[in-house]
Amino acid sequence: MARGKVQMRRIENATSRQVTFSKRRTGLLKKAYELSVLCDAEVAVIIFSQKGRLYEFSSTSEIRKTIDRYRRSTNDAATYQASMEQYILRLKQETTDMERKIELLEVSLRKLSGQCLGSCSMDEIQEIGDQLERSLSSIRERKAQLLNDQIQQLQAKERSLKEENAKLLAKCLANPGQSTTHPRATAIHSRSSRSTDGETRLFIGLAES
Known part of the structure; x- marks a missing residue:
């Protein structure tokens, strides 16, 4: 008999919820291990149960190394994002200044050619x-x-x-x-x-x- 589609919502029955947690936790940790072995990837999984119990898996000797690497990566990404935002802002400011200079030069050129002299002192x-x-x-x-x-x-x-x-x-x-x-x-x-x-x-x- 075909298995029905599971609805993505909290399981109300406590016993069923605990059984599902145990099965899916085991399957998740197994998939993480397979991913690390087959693809030579650095994988870390942290799981806290409803009662606060910790379950973890790490493809390295210590999961803390993976966590530290993740923090460094996120910090580098944040720094790069901030620098790019500053660079874009600087380019926008330079573009605005250049447009203003071009406008002033065009006005000066029109005046030198004898146009737009009505507002001149x-x-x-x-x-x-x-x-x-x-x-x-x-x-x-x-x-x-x-x-x-x-x-x-x-x-x-x-x-x-x-x-x-x-x-x-x-x-x-x-x-x-x-x-x-x-x-x-x-x-x-x-x-x-x-x-x-x-x-x-x-x-x-x-x-x-």
Whole structure:
């Protein structure tokens, strides 16, 4: 015959309650022993009967060692939980401060762009104007520096090109027969030859009487 489902409530009959306690206590201690052996777990069980009698089981030599380990574990867990709560609170505070700073920066940016000036006092308007003047001055200085750097680079490039042209011209004049070896030298030599021919033509003709 199938065993009926036991209702989870206090057994009113004292005799039945004592019999059930003895059976279930024995089964619980047996399961604890099996768990410790099969799974190599540290197990401790403490049971007090209705009359205050103590029953216990420990997989170690002393149940107090297991109890001390449990206390250390709970204390560590409590300490970790407290530290995590403090860390979360600190993060929330930092987030709030950052949101406030961002809001102030956005308001300042709108004011610098000429918006939301209706609530500004004369001193605030003056401060905004001075700040804009300082910003414009810094921008102009940077712009002038960049332009000056570009001019210097172009002047250096110009000097380099002039030196290169002078070297090529000197080489062409020194070796006119080899001027065809370099295109730029050929062009320079051609211009030089035309110049020389022009000077020669000035002296060709009948002599003046």
